[in-house]
Amino acid sequence: MLRGGRGGQVRLKLYLSYLWLQKDDTARELAIRHNAWATLLDLPDPEKAGARRIADAQAWLEEHDFIDVTRTGRLNLVTVLDETGVGKPWIAPGAAAKKEKETSDLGALLHRYIQIPQTFWTQGHIAVLSGAAVAMFLTLLCENGGLGEDRALWFSPREAESRFALSEDTRSKGLRELAHAGLVTTKRRPVNETDFQAEALYMRNVHFLRLERLTEPAAVTPRRRVVGVPDQRGTSAGTP
């Protein structure tokens, strides 16, 4: 969903929010105004421009079989479809695993899922974080094995690309933003921790999710614009 152009952060957040509102084992129709979604996601000008962005994101999700839309003339009725984008009806992962288990032992594996805390929405984190940060948060949560663990997380840029189709830019930007939001702490760890005979000790960054931070209101961090200010002494402008 996050590819090229300005990125697909609105559609990513919108689809996550559709999933968030599912209460049963099968998808239910959602009739929510575009401006209400725009307000939830804290889009600028939720009545006009924001609502328009929601409409565009909704159209993209429909075109790519992530949702089904029934147009009634006033409100659109949205039904989420399978997360893999194959156009199949959505079934809650727990129920899907149970159903799959009846025919194969791979049920739990095929429908492995992670749960995102309600506070991700209710405390405004989804509105404050960029698409890259949301993508990285989901990636780290997946690597963490859900909410219960507290693991040291690491994956290389190559792994980010191959497993999650995330570019190095998205990875580093997302991590930086999560750290700034207090959702991730990063430490330096030796790669060959137990190999004391190794000639060189290689270090790498490992990340720890700070899930308890989700229970606090998201900090609104206005985007910093890097503006080249002419240096009065005649040297080149720079932003630290």
Place this chain on the structure above:
DNA sequence: AACGGACTATCAATCTCCCA
């Protein structure tokens, strides 16, 4: 990890049409 150029999908504005 950082940088810079190329690329491209999103965004915003506007108009028109449809439906209740």
Place this chain on the structure above:
DNA sequence: TGGGAGATTGATAGTCCGTT
């Protein structure tokens, strides 16, 4: 009549990718 959706178009923010 008002709200929502569809179509079009130019600008540009954000991603990709090669290089250092």
